[in-house]
Amino acid sequence: MSEVTLTAYNVKTKEKGVKILDAVITKTAKGAYMAQGNDGKGNKLTTLLGEEKALAAINAGIAKKGWND
Numbered sequence: 001m002s003e004v005t006l007t008a009y010n011v012k013t014k015e016k017g018v019k020i021l022d023a024v025i026t027k028t029a030k031g032a033y034m035a036q037g038n039d040g041k042g043n044k045l046t047t048l049l050g051e052e053k054a055l056a057a058i059n060a061g062i063a064k065k066g067w068n069d
Contacts, residue, residue: 004060006035008047020045022062025054035063 006020023037033054036046049057057063 004053004056004062005013006037006047006049008045010039010043010045012040012043012055018045020047023057024066025049025058025063028068037063 001027006023007017010018018039020037021040022049023035025033025035028034033049033051034046035049035054035057036044038041038044049067054063
């Protein structure tokens with residue numbers, strides 16, 4: 001399996017593909033997955049994910065699970 005990375009668009013600096021640090025993955029009310037974190041410079045980042053990528057990031061240890069089963 002390839003290395004899992006979480007990236008997002010930084011609205012403040014208008015950069016694409018910014019790596020998300022300290023990511024926490026949560027579920028929305030409709031069942032989608034969302035990763036929230038920061039870019040290491042104080043800017044908050046949020047992106048929507050598919051179930052496969054979200055669970056792979058949690059299993060790889062690069063994100064924390066933010067919901068209870």
